[in-house]
Amino acid sequence: MGNPGSEAVEHLPEQSRLSFCFKPLIFLARLLARLFLSLFSEAWHSREAHVPSALLTVASSNMKRNYHVFLSFRGTDVRQGFLSHLYAALDQKGIFTFVDSEELRKGEQISPALMRAIEESHVAIIVFSEHYASSRWCLEELLKIMECKEKNGLMVFPVFYKVEPREVRGGRESYKRAMNNHESNFGKDSEKVKRWKRALLDAGNLSGWHFNDRDDEAELIQSIVNELSICLRPRSLYVAKYPVGIESQVQKLISLSEPAGSDVLMIGLWGPGGIGKTTIAKALYNAIENQFQGCIFLAKVREKSNQSGGLVDLQRQLLSEILPYKELMVYSVHRGISLIQERLCCKKVLLVLDDVDKMDQLNALAGKGDWFGEGSRIIVTSRDQHLLTSHGINCVYEVKTLEYDDALNLFGQHAFPNSKVEIRWDLIDRALHYANGLPLALEVLGSFLCGRNEAAWESALRRLSKSPDQTINQVLKISFDGLDSNEREIFLDIACFFKGERIEYVQEVLDGCGFDTTIGIEILIERSLIKKEYDGTLQMHDLIQLMGKNIVNQEWPDDPGKRSRLWLFEDVQNVFYEDTGTNAVKAIVLNLPAPEEMIISPGAFTNMKRLRILILFNVHISSQGPIPLPNELGWLEWPNPPDLEFVPGAKKLVRLHFENSSIKLGGNCQNFICLKSIKIVDCKYLASVLDFSSAPLLESLYILRCKRLVEVHLYVGDLDKLKHLTVSECSKLRIFPNTLKTKSLQMLDLSNCFKLEKCPDILGKMEHLEYFDLRGTAIKEVPASIENLVSVKIINLGYCKNLTRLPSNIRKLKNLETLYLGSCSNLAMFPKYLEDSIDPDGDLGFPNLRWLDLNGCNLSEAEFLENASSCPKLTHLNLSNNKFTHLPTCFNKYDHWKDLFVYSCKQSKGVSEDDASSPKEVRILANGSEMPEWILHREEDSISFMVPPDLDDKCLGLALCFILGRYKKRRFGMPFEVIIFVNGERQYWSNCNFSPMEADHVRLLYIPTKNKRGEEEPLQNQTLLYIPTKNKRGEEEPLQNDWSHVQVCLRTPRGSIKKRGFRFICEQQEDDLRIRFPTLSADGNELEFQGRILERRQFSEEYEDEDTQDEIVSSDDESTGSTDATS
Helix, strand or coil: CCCHHHHHHHCCCHHHHHHHCCCCHHHHHHHHHHHHHHCCCCCCCCCHHHCCHHHCCCCCCCCCCCEEEEEECCHHHHHHHHHHHHHHHHHHCCCCEECHHHHCCCCCCHHHHHHHHHHCEEEEEEEECCCHHHCHHHHHHHHHHHHHHHHHCCEEEEEEECCCHHHHHHCCHHHHHHHHHHHHHHCCCCHHHHHHHHHHHHHHCCCCEEECCCCCHHHHHHHHHHHHHHHCCCCCCCCCCCCCCHHHHHHHHHHHHHHHCCCCEEEEEECCCCCCHHHHHHHHHHHHHHHCCEEEEECCHHHHHCCCCHHHHHHHHHHHHHCCCCCCCCCCHHHHHHHHHHHHCCCCEEEEEEEECCHHHHHHHCCCHHHCCCCCEEEEEECCHHHHHHCCCCEEEECCCCCHHHHHHHHHHHHCCCCCCCCCHHHHHHHHHHHCCCHHHHHHHHHHHCCCCHHHHHHHHHHHCCCCCHHHHHHHHHHHHCCCHHHHHHHHHHHHHHCCCEHHHHHHHHHHCCCCHHHHHHHHHHCCCCEECCCCEEECCHHHHHHHHHHHHCCCCCCHHHCCEECCHHHHHHHHHHCCCCCCCCEEEEEEEEEEEEEECCCCCCCCCCCCEEEEEEEEEEECCCEEECCCCCEEEEECCCCEEECCCCCCCCEEEEECCCCCCCHHHCCCCCCCEEEEECCCCCCEECCCCCCCCCCEEEEECCCCCCEECHHHHHCCCCCEEEEECCCCCCECCCEECCCCCCEEECCCCCCCCCCCEECCCCCCCCEEECCCCCCCECCHHHHHCCCCCEEECCCCCCCCECCHHHHHCCCCCEEECCCCCCCCCCCCCEECCCCCCCEECCCCCCEEECCCCCCCCCHHHCCCCCCCCCCEEEECCCCCCCCCHHHHCHHHHHHHHCCHHHHCCCCCHHHHHCCCCEEEEEECCCCCCCCEECCCCCEEEEECCCCCCCEEEEEEEEEECCECCCCCCEEEEEEEEECCEEEEEEEEEECCCCCCEEEEEEEEECCCCCCCCCCCCCCCECCCCCCCCCCCCCCHHHCEEEEEEEEECCCCEEEEEEEEEECCHHHHCCCECCEECCCCCCEEECCEECCCCCCCCECCCCCCCCCECCCCCCCCHHHCCCC
16 A cells, blocks of 8 residues: 555654654664554555445446447438437437447548447437348447347337337348348358347347337437436445545455345444545445345435425435336325335335434334335444344444554645655654544645645644534534433533543533433433443544534634633633633533642632532642632532632532632531541641531542541441441541441441541441451441341451451351451451351351451461361451460361361351362462471471372362561561462462561462363462363373472562462362372482373472562571572
């Protein structure tokens, strides 16, 4: 393909090209790719090379057609009368007709010229007159015409002028006498004469016109002209000047339609204005129109349906083009529907309805598939996805913007058709970025910039960044004009403020302003005005956003204070300082990349009585006095605000967000009847949160780092709608509601309020609360009412250093998954497992607990783990830095450990069958310097062993054990990485960081295995270790060479591991010990087993961390170099 950019770079001045070479490498790579593309085209200005044959706007045959009609006649019979009248009538209709006396040049041979003219015609009319057959020239013409009919698709119509068709077909009367004369001249068995006779027979059987002396010649001529006008109506449509990227999309659509076969199929093309829906529909029409009995492309359905004739005219056009010989009268839409159903139900048609925007258009023109015959295809283009799907069009094809290369190609075709203007690449890229793959914008902008110099490009692009091109804008604005009021307001807010924001945030803001945002956003997506990205954000095409902003700017071009929305710093600054805001202003949003200073008049909002959104980020505002805010304000986010106040009366405020404010939330909190969310951060003067009884709808209260906050009003605990309650890092908070009654609460976070001594009582069951965080508080106990947190999943009580006990009924929390109690240094006992004496089936255990952190507590025993049913799903257990002097009994005994961590799910009440059958990984850290007795010690620096091939479906998992030395000092967490290779392939990987440890600790890691007969690929789930113990041939008898080599590699700071060991866990204990160990080869560099050298992975086992070097204290003077973990 040709490439405009290659030519532009080639003609850069020397200085520009030099500087261009020092662009980033990625830019250079893109340039080289573009230059490479140009090698595939002989010339940038070649046209047909870019136009696929299926899309060329010519007749169905690729043969060159210079004439509409070729007239074959006997001059002496008809030239001066009928023929001259027919020729004149055709010429008057613009039908270009070949007649030998008009077209042949002097000195040219008649026969070759006639043959060429026949080949270059669309239609041939044969005027059979009395002496036609007596002319050899006429018969040769006839022979050539019938040949072209068969080979080239030439349309042929006979006119029987004062002769009977049977004379021509059967060789009677004058035709018989003529053929007899020819036989006399050429011989009775002459092949030439036989071919003439055959041609006369075939032509005489064709449908045409019959004229005799009693007929009106003028009527005959008019009938011929009318018929030819229909036949010569162009079936192929003009697609585009440069149909770039069209062919591939047409092929996709053809592929989509093929499975339908003989069924009627409706296809929708959906996308925004200017995306190329109509162009693709035309190209598809051209590619498949020859497969149908009738075809029509109804363009501009939206526009025409709003004209005087409306849908009736469109129905009339549809019927007349598919049934051109029928005089069907359409007086009403209902009559038109009946006619379409009746007349087209048995006809295979291709119908394209372009630019449909209302359901009544579809109902009138293509209500159902059974209106049309088998194999019909109905193609509908629309900007509204919901319109298509609600009409039952299940095959909806989304037309997307062009990829970069196609966009560059299309833009270049228009911008550089034949000029060699020197244009810098950065200007070309800016133009492409502006169009952002929208074909309409690429065509309009490319044509506009064509032939202009760099200065003009600079100026034009600068202007377009502020105000859109009107041609593009008018096309895009059609979608906006079709919206209702609710969707228009939502669209303008998103275009001006919220592009790129998360959809949940946008919904919350606009719902708070009284809009029906959920359905509004859905409609905007269906109309191709916005998109929901995979990351949950709302996006829109840059030109659609510019169109929305332009609508607002045009409300009052010269006075921003009279516009509905303000988003530019200069406009807001002018309105605030000059106090020029009016009732027209509905929303002000500034989210600046860097802080800016601004002066605001105390009366800046006095006249903005309809202001509903005020969001000011990174704006430092100074004012001479308090600033009253309007009561219509629905959403307020203003970090670092000046002194604000609300005028008396009911407020519509839904969201209140302050940071670094002097707000005190005293009398200011009255009459907030709509308030749903409060967020206050770093407000140094906030000492108390008062009565919120006047805000009954409050759902979220978030207070963070308010250093002087002492009290939260008791009424907060009674708010029925409250879902999220966070009062965190408020170091002086002492007074908090003693009881919580709110049934809607989902999250309670009072973390790091160091002086809060009492945990609130929970009155009544809370069915929605899942997160409970009181870490870093001064609470001494947890109330027994905690059992009412029936849905809680996470409880964090870490660093509660005054906490001495937990209530036993904490074990009633059946949904608890995570319990953090780390650094509760006065917690000496954890509640033991008990059975409910009232309900024997109601165990007081943690059936769903997965993570239990008791690091740094004051525990001296772990009786709560003695029952295997106590925590059947436990996978992470941290008992480090407690008072244990040795491992708890539950770890030391093999059978108990296996019951607790391998089989516990299967033995527990209330655990589902799926959970019971799912293997789990277990990680345990506890005080101790000795490994459990059932662990196999390895004195060597490696863990490497062989698994026999007959343990398929018998092995359960692999237990690893390490003794970690204590630290002398600590700056970072100790990294600990485990990688397991099986037969040289990595099958498992995990890493973690350990917090400071004052004594030696035991690290236990259990990794379940997953084996399936016949599987050769390792499982993707990293928590399941795959060991292919069955030989790959699936033989029942084990083979020596099918033992599996398991290699455990560790990566830790030097000297951190003092001992290591493992246990291969099988269903039967005796199978655990059937493993074997490889031996060193004779040279001591390799491992071998049964005479086979094993594949062994080399692994860097030490972290190069200068902060951890020489910080490990070895209690037995063991050399740090000899204790490195290797494999």
